[in-house]
Amino acid sequence: MVNAQLSVSLDGYAAGPHQSLEHPLGEGGERLHEWVFAAEEGSADAQLVGELVTAGAYVMGRRMFGGGDGPWDLEGGTTFHFVTHGPESALERARAAAGDRDVAIAGGASTVQQYLRAGRLEELHVHIVPVVLGAGERLLEGVGDVRFEPVEVVASPAVTHVRYRVLP
Amino acid sequence: MVNAQLSVSLDGYAAGPHQSLEHPLGEGGERLHEWVFAAEEGSADAQLVGELVTAGAYVMGRRMFGGGDGPWDLEGGTTFHFVTHGPESALERARAAAGDRDVAIAGGASTVQQYLRAGRLEELHVHIVPVVLGAGERLLEGVGDVRFEPVEVVASPAVTHVRYRVLP
Numbered sequence: 001m002v003n004a005q006l007s008v009s010l011d012g013y014a015a016g017p018h019q020s021l022e023h024p025l026g027e028g029g030e031r032l033h034e035w036v037f038a039a040e041e042g043s044a045d046a047q048l049v050g051e052l053v054t055a056g057a058y059v060m061g062r063r064m065f066g067g068g069d070g071p072w073d074l075e076g077g078t079t080f081h082f083v084t085h086g087p088e089s090a091l092e093r094a095r096a097a098a099g100d101r102d103v104a105i106a107g108g109a110s111t112v113q114q115y116l117r118a119g120r121l122e123e124l125h126v127h128i129v130p131v132v133l134g135a136g137e138r139l140l141e142g143v144g145d146v147r148f149e150p151v152e153v154v155a156s157p158a159v160t161h162v163r164y165r166v167l168p
Numbered sequence: 169m170v171n172a173q174l175s176v177s178l179d180g181y182a183a184g185p186h187q188s189l190e191h192p193l194g195e196g197g198e199r200l201h202e203w204v205f206a207a208e209e210g211s212a213d214a215q216l217v218g219e220l221v222t223a224g225a226y227v228m229g230r231r232m233f234g235g236g237d238g239p240w241d242l243e244g245g246t247t248f249h250f251v252t253h254g255p256e257s258a259l260e261r262a263r264a265a266a267g268d269r270d271v272a273i274a275g276g277a278s279t280v281q282q283y284l285r286a287g288r289l290e291e292l293h294v295h296i297v298p299v300v301l302g303a304g305e306r307l308l309e310g311v312g313d314v315r316f317e318p319v320e321v322v323a324s325p326a327v328t329h330v331r332y333r334v335l336p
Contacts, residue, residue: 011308012180130316130332132308140179140300148178148298153328155321162328164298
């Protein structure tokens with residue numbers, strides 16, 4: 001299964017304005033992720049953070065790294081491969097690496113949009129953070145008339161987590 | 169208590185593009201409200217529809233009526249007053265009319281934004297509809313750095329309802 005999960009502001013931004021190497025999430029964008037670090041052990045939020053790392057492979061946009069060539073081998077058996085032959089090619093390599101496990105499109109928003117437009121995304125898990133960024137990169141820009149079905153909703157005092165199935 | 173509730177698309181629009189007298193919700197905007205009419209008796213959605221009509225008074229933007237002079241008296245004791253002295257004046261009249269009951273800011277989005285900017289809105293109830301409109305009137309445009317706290321989340325197969333307290 002190919003899924004993606006992103007934190008999004010109440011006004012629909014997945015990152016703040018003026019993204020750069022120093023501010024990869026844009027100005028104010030870190031406010032979208034505070035819940036991850038503030039999650040208390042055993043809480044609903046903590047359980048969802050745990051699920052972030054269960055995929056068999058992750059596909060990320062190059063901008064998430066500020067460029068680079070790779071492959072980079074990290075400790076713990078993680079390898080970053082840089083795929084420059086487009087999203088389909090990256091997805092095929094990720095599927096092969098993941099085996100029976102899920103492939104997660106790990107952002108940013110423009111990468112998620114690419115896979116949505118290509119009809120490749122099966123689930124979108126949105127973490128709705130109750131802040132207003134006012135500007136930045138929108139989660140669902142230019143994806144056309146996609147329809148979703150909410151299949152799971154988890155509420156916490158900080159964030160509302162909605163898992164959507166992408167309808168064909 | 170002064171509250172507002174609005175249906176919003178997953179990409180953050182409270183109405184579609186090209187709003188007009190014929191299409192007050194804009195193109196495609198009726199998709200945001202289909203859940204209201206499709207709600208089955210006894211369902212979570214139906215209960216929320218029932219709550220729509222419990223306020224003691226409603227404040228609506230003039231555009232919702234396409235202009236007009238009023239007061240208009242409807243059957244059942246409802247009177248429309250047209251207040252042209254600004255949002256504070258309209259709110260005061262609504263408070264007086266509502267007595268102990270709530271005042272609902274009943275839209276559109278620009279009217280809700282006015283009361284948010286003025287610090288007058290205490291609760292915002294958002295019905296998140298899993299469609300993508302791609303263009304139109306955004307729910308939270310130009311409201312500044314408002315902070316919200318989710319106080320109730322109700323999930324249905326069609327819509328995710330989140331009631332937010334507006335933090336001071």
